[in-house]
Amino acid sequence: MRYSEMKRAELLEERDSLRLLLEMYKTEGLKLDLSRGKPAADQLDLSTELLNRPLAESEYVVDGFDCRNYGCPWGLPSMRRFWGELLGIPAEQVIVGGNSSLALMYGTIARGMIFGLADSPAPWSTVADRKWLCPAPGYDRHFAITEKMGFELIPVDMTPEGPDMDQVEKLALDPTVKGMWCVPKYANPTGITYSDATCRRLTNMKTGAPDFTVMWDNAYAVHDLCDEGDELPNIFDLAREAGTENRFICFSSTSKITFPGAGVSMMAASPANIDAAKKVMAVETIGYDKLNQVRHLIFLRDPAGVKRQMARHKALLSEKFRVLEERLSEDLDGLGIAEWTHPKGGYFVSLNVSDGCAKRVHELAKEAGVTLTSAGATFPYGLDPRDRNLRLAPTCCTVDNLREAASILTVAVRLAALEKLL
Ligand SMILES: Cc1ncc(COP(=O)(O)O)c(C=O)c1O
Known part of the structure; x- marks a missing residue:
């Protein structure tokens, strides 16, 4: 029964029994963690081969380059x-970076600030009231980069198909709005994948700034949790059709592959x-x-090798997401006080409480x-206007701890x- 339909006496009784339960947990001195969006040790073990095998001479000369040297x-x-x-x-449109795609994202925004990007009339730093x-x-961490660079952060609601495009289309007409963050597949933290319609609206929309830049962070491109994963449209194909290819900069990494x-x-x-x-x-x-x-x-070879590696991750992760989902639905379904996402991939479940x-x-x-994870962390400036969202990361603990x-x-x-x- 929904809490809002229960009598006061029933609510008091429920509250007191939950308080007792929580007191009992407190005496156990537990140290559990649902905040860390990172792989558990058994997932890291899947890539140990990367560490265990020295490179032969025939292997470190690749494409005619001696990889031990500059170049x-x-x-x-x-x-x-x-x-x-x-x-x-x-491949000519790809630059390979170092150990972190976040560093490439920071570098991209910094280049925009200092020099401007391909279509910039002037560096972003010259736009005093710049917005993102x-x-x-x-x-x-996305929000932190643009905050650090002096952009005013404008929140946009998320829908099950991606960002609310009515809001985006309206806001993007302002020439001081220079771009937006997107995690288009298995988004952190909602787990949703942008629909075809959302991608098309992003490529086709009018923008006030000629150098409006979409930071397309495809961090979870291959991170399915079930056999039938989500399909994300190819944004560069759509952008080429729409004549807006310069709008999109895509990022990814093997951080959660290896x-x-x-x-x-x-x-x-x-x-x-x-x-x-x-x-x-x-x-x-x-x-x-x-x-x-x-x-x-x-180690990975090609897309088929990545697929094999990701199937091993999936085997370890899918049970954790199932355990979390089961607990949430057994304990909270029907009470009218919480809703949560059911991701088909990625690393998070997004929980909205009252x-x-x-x-x-x-x-x-x-x-x-x-x-x-701190309440509010999923919103610009750490301010959740409804104080209701919590990001749950079930990957890093053991199934029992979870x-x-x-x-x-x-x-x-x-x-x-x-x-x-009450
Ligand atoms: C959406 C998103 N992008 C980027 C990163 C970090 O990527 P990298 O390790 O390549 O810097 C994370 C890590 O959690 C993430 O969730």
């Missing part, structure tokens, strides 16, 4: 082809934006780690030994809602 600053041709084939982008669109809930922090990143863009980027990056770096590129090429309750849920869970953490979480969700109602 080839945009990545080995084979590695550019690898990413191009995986994401459906011509931030679909929310979204990824806090080793986070020790993988291989990439960015891709139109020929004009790649040329502009190379001119600046040629001064910034003498090239990234080609030996790691070689190791990854030997308005005004997310901070309290965080606090109650913490007291009982469960760390959650079961216990999820049980405590649902007690905290119910208790916070009851406190509010």
Whole structure:
């Protein structure tokens, strides 16, 4: 029965029994964590081969380059082809980076600030009241980059098909709005994948700024949790048709394919934006780690190799998402106090609790030994206007720990809602 339909005496009784339950958990001195969106050790073990095998001479000379030496600053041709084939982008439009796609994103915004991008009439830093669109809930590290660079962050609602395009189309007409963040597949944290209609509206929409830039962070491009994963349209194909290819800069990495922090990143863009980027990056770096590129090429080989590797990840992860889903639905279904996403891939479940309750849920869970990502973290400036969203990351703990953490979480969700109602 929905809490809103229960009598006061029933609500009080429910609250008191949940309080007792939470007190019992507190005495157990638990230390559980649902905040870390990273692979567990068993997933890292899937890539240990990357560490265990020295490279033979025949292997470290690739595409005619001795990878022990300087050279080839945009990545080995084979590695550019690898990413191009995986994401459906011509290899010449791919630049291979270092161990972090986030660093490439930071670099891209910094180049926009200092020099401007291909279509910029002037560097972004000269636009005093510059603004950036931030679909929310979204990824806090994205928001932090544009906040640091002095953009005003404008939240845009998320829908099951991607960002609310009515809002985006209206806001993008302002010439001081210079771009937007997108995680188009298995978004962090909602897990949704942008629909064909959303992608087309993004490529076709009018923008006030000629250099409006979509930071297309395809971090979870191949991270399915079930056999029938989501399909994301190829944004560059659509943009080419619409004549807006310069609008999109795509990013990805092997962080959650092999080793986070020790993988291989990439960015891709139109020929004009790649040329502009190379001119600046040629001064910034003498090239990234080609030996790691070689190791990854030997280990993953091609899209089929990535598919095999991701099937192994899926086997380890799908049970965790199922356990979390089961707990949430057994404990919270029908109470009218929470809703959550059912992602087919990615690393997160996004939980909306009753308005005004997310901070309290965080606090109650913490007291009982469960760390959650801070309430508000999924919104620009850490401010969730309805104080209701919590990002759940089930990947990093063991299945047993996850079961216990999820049980405590649902007690905290119910208790916070009851406190509010009473
Ligand atoms: C959407 C998104 N982009 C980027 C990253 C980080 O990527 P990288 O390790 O390549 O810097 C993460 C990590 O959680 C993420 O969720």
